[in-house]
Amino acid sequence: xxxxxxxxxxxxxxxxGGIATVGITDYAQEQLGDLVFVELxxxxxxxxxxxxxxxxxxxxxxxxxxxxxxxxxxxxxxxLSSDPSLVNxxxxxxxxxxxxxxxxxSQLAGLMDEAAYKAHIA
Amino acid sequence: MTGDxxxxxxxxxxxxxxxxxxxxxxxxxxxxxxxxxVMKEHLHTREHAGLFDISHMKLFEVSGPQAVALLDRxxxxxxxxxxxxxxxxxxxxxxxxxxxxxxxxxxxGDTRFMVVANAGNAVADEKHLRALATNFDVKIEPxxxxxxxxxxxxxxxxxxxxxxxxxSLLFMHGVEPRKDxxxxxxxxxxxxxxxxxxxxxxxxxxxxxxxxxxxxxxxGLAARDSLRLEAGxxxxxxxxxxxxxPAAASLMWAIPKDVRASGGFIGADALRAxxxxxxxxxxxxxxxxxxxxxxxxxxxxDADGNPAGxxxxxxxxxxxxxxxxxxxxxxxxxxxxxxxxxxxxxxxxPVDISSLPFTPHRYRKG
Numbered sequence: 001x002x003x004x005x006x007x008x009x010x011x012x013x014x015x016x017g018g019i020a021t022v023g024i025t026d027y028a029q030e031q032l033g034d035l036v037f038v039e040l041x042x043x044x045x046x047x048x049x050x051x052x053x054x055x056x057x058x059x060x061x062x063x064x065x066x067x068x069x070x071x072x073x074x075x076x077x078x079x080l081s082s083d084p085s086l087v088n089x090x091x092x093x094x095x096x097x098x099x100x101x102x103x104x105x106s107q108l109a110g111l112m113d114e115a116a117y118k119a120h121i122a
Numbered sequence: 123m124t125g126d127x128x129x130x131x132x133x134x135x136x137x138x139x140x141x142x143x144x145x146x147x148x149x150x151x152x153x154x155x156x157x158x159x160v161m162k163e164h165l166h167t168r169e170h171a172g173l174f175d176i177s178h179m180k181l182f183e184v185s186g187p188q189a190v191a192l193l194d195r196x197x198x199x200x201x202x203x204x205x206x207x208x209x210x211x212x213x214x215x216x217x218x219x220x221x222x223x224x225x226x227x228x229x230x231g232d233t234r235f236m237v238v239a240n241a242g243n244a245v246a247d248e249k250h251l252r253a254l255a256t257n258f259d260v261k262i263e264p265x266x267x268x269x270x271x272x273x274x275x276x277x278x279x280x281x282x283x284x285x286x287x288x289x290s291l292l293f294m295h296g297v298e299p300r301k302d303x304x305x306x307x308x309x310x311x312x313x314x315x316x317x318x319x320x321x322x323x324x325x326x327x328x329x330x331x332x333x334x335x336x337x338x339x340x341x342g343l344a345a346r347d348s349l350r351l352e353a354g355x356x357x358x359x360x361x362x363x364x365x366x367x368p369a370a371a372s373l374m375w376a377i378p379k380d381v382r383a384s385g386g387f388i389g390a391d392a393l394r395a396x397x398x399x400x401x402x403x404x405x406x407x408x409x410x411x412x413x414x415x416x417x418x419x420x421x422x423x424d425a426d427g428n429p430a431g432x433x434x435x436x437x438x439x440x441x442x443x444x445x446x447x448x449x450x451x452x453x454x455x456x457x458x459x460x461x462x463x464x465x466x467x468x469x470x471x472p473v474d475i476s477s478l479p480f481t482p483h484r485y486r487k488g
Contacts, residue, residue, distance in 0.1 A: 033155055
């Protein structure tokens with residue numbers, strides 16, 4: 001059963017079987033505006049919490065998306081190379097950014113659930 | 123969020139009601155985007171009519187027996203050669219020929235001119251002009267106006283429906299259609315369009331009428347920037363600065379030949395010397411390969427890895443459908459088609475020198 005977590009940097013993680021699918025929240029995509037380019041990470045790249053994992057570029061500016069936990073990239077969402085606007089139209093679905101194998105599942109304890117995140121952006 | 127010291131637009135309540143997201147620009151709290159978003163706002167302007175609040179920009183009326191003489195001193199301009207209602211892009215230059223500001227000067231009468239200055243330079247421009255004016259019999263009057271731009275192929279039609287006929291007005295001409303109004307056929311998008319300075323009450327009235335028309339959409343500063351960049355138009359402070367002269371900025375077309383040769387404007391000697399030498403760097407259009415935008419500040423390199431210049435504006439061109447940028451490169455690399463490389467986050471992205479504009483201008487010239 002997948003469980004979804006949120007960070008104060010407006011990312012979401014859907015965790016199942018030690019693999020987290022990561023994206024930005026709807027709130028974040030609204031703040032960024034129309035995305036025109038997503039710089040995706042290479043599979044196998046090891047990330048420490050806080051490292052820049054992905055750079056999302058809107059018409060106006062480039063913004064970093066950070067690794068919310070430690071782990072290794074297992075897949076990047078290649079569809080975004082041709083259609084970065086998926087992050088705007090389906091931030092929590094087809095607009096996911098990358099999947100990572102968690103190095104330390106105990107780090108998830110420090111993240112928010114949906115109710116806490118909703119309170120965070122309210 | 124913007125600081126408390128930013129200046130606020132007179133129509134801010136209307137922008138707030140329209141759902142604008144605000145940001146700081148040149149000391150003002152400005153609408154950056156509206157709910158449609160930068161992409162739709164940009165494309166709407168090219169297809170229909172975009173409404174912009176540009177009240178951060180400043181209008182100055184310069185009048186008096188020596189208005190022509192003052193402007194000929196302040197700008198590389200032959201003010202006396204302008205026909206009544208004719209507008210011209212010009213500059214305030216420093217003694218080194220560097221661009222203090224770019225301005226639109228319109229002749230309203232024999233001895234009366236309208237000068238439109240950039241927001242960020244308005245205070246310095248007024249000081250500069252007043253200091254010069256002590257030697258001339260002129261009056262300089264900063265005007266308290268709301269300033270609106272209506273841009274796009276349907277701009278004339280939506281103004282007509284709102285009761286404002288623009289019929290015989292051509293590109294780069296300006297008139298005073300009503301008391302305390304100034305309307306010019308000009309803009310910052312590459313499209314046909316108008317800029318109208320008018321008192322606040324009249325502006326509220328006009329905006330309400332325009333927004334009844336479904337062809338009209340509020341457009342924020344973000345799309346204003348992508349529109350002007352596609353149109354190859356300079357932003358002062360980025361693409362042109364006090365450190366760049368009109369020769370390097372590829373803006374010599376704005377300076378009449380006889381003014382170049384014998385004009386007595388501030389910076390004339392330095393500019394003549396710069397033309398004589400030939401600029402070391404030139405402003406050019408830059409088309410990055412692929413989809414990754416190349417932004418202001420990125421360093422440019424030639425094929426051998428030698429420093430070749432830098433990017434001064436860059437982003438994505440929604441109408442062009444690809445990233446667009448402009449910047450300065452060594453004069454030897456300025457020919458369209460020349461390949462250089464921009465460094466973005468440690469990666470070198472191929473960039474081709476491109477002629478400007480990226481999207482064709484659609485001005486109403488006659």
